Amino acid sequence: MATQKGKKTVLKFDSEEDVANALAKYTADLSDKFIKDKGSFTVVLSGGTLIDSMRKLVEKPYKDSVDWSKWWIFWVDERVVPLDHGDSNYKLASDGFLSKVPIPSSNIYAINDKESPEGAATDYEARVKQLVESKVLPLSAISGFPKFDLMLLGMGPDGHVASLFPTRSQRHEKEGLVTFITDSPKPPPPRITFTFPVINSASEIAMVITGAELANIVDVVLGSGLAADGIPPPATEVSAEEELTWFLDKDAASKLETSE
């Protein structure tokens, strides 16, 4: 399990709707803070249910109050499929979020979908390094890895985050920024993903978890940290440099409440 560097906060809400409202305010407040402090806001998205949980951010008042022109968008993981494919995390975010707000298209870092998984990972890592060179992304003074302002993450029922799965070696990568997988246990098999050193160098991380099917793994990750097979779920390794905030609805927190 990673050592928590920054604060860890667990927020529980009565409904998924309340999570969506709180997540929108949290994200808009961080956007204001980072843009005031450094003139830009670098945001890393996951796929899955996260994008639907972000729906309130593209409604009033945030749609009009957030300075979208200063946003930069990245993906914590991506399925290696065409960007217009139904499995693409880019398409999911594009349809549900990016198409609704005026983020400059040159600030949106989709993968190169013409590449193999290995080629797409190499390409994405090179493009992130270029942004370090051009001072869009700073390096963490703690880890030396690129430091994003905010990562918005989901979690699977096996405790995977990004495309870092319990029984796959990518979760142990300590050198690279971006790695690839060709046998993801969750379809589709070919994916690229940020590594834990990059994820854990972010200033702020939100783990956004809703639904009863995630109650057991939430209890494991925020409780004992060990799954029934004795393997720590990857989500136990997530930590932020400033603050890791868990957004849980009542259903996802249901086992946690009984064991606390």
Ligand SMILES: O=C1O[C@H](COP(=O)(O)O)[C@@H](O)[C@H](O)[C@H]1O
């Ligand atoms: O495959 C993926 O799964 C995780 C979790 O998805 P969810 O639907 O359970 O929220 C997601 O965070 C990741 O980005 C995606 O590629």
